Amino acid sequence: MNKTIFKQLETIWHKGTRGLLSAGLASTMLVWGGTPVQLEPTRDADLHADRVIRTTAKAHPVAPAPSREAVRFSWPIERETEIDLNYRSHEATSKGFRLLVRGEDFRNGIALPLETSRAVIAINAVGEDRVALREAAIDPHDVTLVAKNGTVFRGAEGLEKLAALEDLQNARKQQMPVATTMFKLAGQVGSGEVMLFADNMNHDRQDRYVIQVLEKHSDVALGLRTGRDTYLPGEPIALQADWLSDTSTLTTVSLEGRIVSPTGKVHPLRFDARNQLSPFTLSEREAAIAGLWRVEVTAIGDDGVRKVRRDVATAFALTEPTARFSGKAEVSLTKNALVAGLEVEVGSAGRFEARGILFGTDATGAMVPVAVAHAADWFQPGQRLLALHFDGETLEQAAVGAPFEVRDLRLIHQDRLGLLHRQAQALRVEAID
């Protein structure tokens, strides 16, 4: 670590200590005797950038407005805490599907391909004029259902539970779209193809509607997960869609999907004959858009008896590589503290945070979690330093000693909410003379 960086470290500690004192928190004076070390190599499930890019904040709107000053913070955690470092992305599951229809379709009847009875249905008028939407909303009492066997159910006859529009609005305030109708079908309506009609509406208005059907009592769900929850530009985005059922095995009849950017740009997905996603990447320019990306998949499956339709959506982040850990680090272990200084290669100005979990060795020789530490500062491009500070009192109370490990090491671009680095096993600290 060069002198410049060391000087920055002193500045960080000075400013950081001041910040903590003003916050009324105990602070331990740093005794810096850093021993140079290297971060461990990253593994497959980790996230890391091989390079950094230089962008300007002007070109990329900043979502939050975080502090400019250096701030650090740490706290102890229970040794029994189970820390999951597998970084497995969330699997979204769905037992429902969506239909996109127009007002005139309610006159001719809309076929609902129901796999099970007692489905819950939400009908939402879509548009930009809220007044018009309210007028377009469908009252559940105006619904007519025709079961597969031809039985006609008018109004509430075919509904087990329904709410007046104003009740739904009262219940959900602004959290429900303004023209949502929701009801549950009665058991006697059954399953199979059920026709949905609606009266007392102007069928010619060309209003658009989204019908969402939830087959809560079905055994068949569609699962969807991305390979990771965060990608860097140019990395291949992996998707996995699976039928989930305890009682049947489904084969996929069709599979369609798309990725929607935070600003609404749509990227259709292509699947091969084996329903595998064709290679798909997103560009650096697109990574500048703050927010999560939406992945939607629509699938039709066949269990040999019937076809089942499911729509499922999940989310992932695309992050600009505005900074990265260079891999160089220094550690200092004294009775007052364990400090891990991490060199950060900054490509674009911003506020960056390092965070990690310290594990220590207990009397039985087991590695146990001890504390969490965060450190953040505003940096201009160049080689910078963030230091994680674990105070000696915490180590003493936890009754742990060397070797220590910093796990779950992360680098975050705070003012762009970008996760830049995530590493399960990052740093090992043996006893230092």
Add this chain to the structure above:
Amino acid sequence: MFSRMLLGKLMRQLSLVFLFCCTPFLFANTGVAFVHGTGSQTDARNDYWTAEMIDSVRQGLPNANNYTVINCNFDKFMWESAAAGCLAGQLLDFINSKGITDLVVITHSNGGNVMRWILSNPTFDARYPQIISKIRWVNAVAASSLGTPLADAAVAGNIFEQAVGWLLGYTSDAVKQQQVSWMAFYNANYLYGTSGRPATPVGFYSLIGTDVESSPFDPDSYCGGYTLNVGLEVTQEWLDNCSDGFLDCSSQAGAGQVWLYDTQFSSEPLSHNQSRRKCFGVDVILRNDL
């Protein structure tokens, strides 16, 4: 579920014992802050919580005037200056103006997420450590910690072909944020307290509503507003069997330690609207915890 609950209760009791024996607790100046859920509030005392709820809970304070009712814009994403930034500002003003040294924060619904943002990202804002250092614990009532399928439905209900109405403001950022997959992302990367993740720096204790009852012949259904409960009973059909009409119990219990289920102190379940009102003794539970 039960073991988590027992652990939660044990942790709280140990914390309280520690507070009494090892800190100058008797000299603490205790205060309580009420943090509302999704929505932009200007008079949350009356519009969100109701005055009778606030006034009942604050009677548990040594000085009943040491309370604040937060009014922020929680239609925004939790990290935004109008959300967590606003919350931090109002909490710090309260702490400084009243000399609060022991703060209990009571959140409802998405307010739990905004509070958890502050607890989980202490270096994001220099004010956050100052606030965290004064918090005894957070009582998160009906917190949407794992999101809700109803938020997914609200977003999906606005997407029509290539039109992305949800991006044009028809669904607030807070609703987008509370989609299940989005909360999974934020829990895995920016928030602490969920399974497999470190705990927050101070205790985050959840109180859970388990059901919705709305019968026109049952006076209990009118607590908090009858029509509100009617709507929630229908939206409950979109959720698990254990839910408060807006959130699955698993979401409410998804972060921190489970403190109480409504069934442990009341014969009536708390719907999502009732858990922020003076219904079935929830105010007494919160009052006695100050």
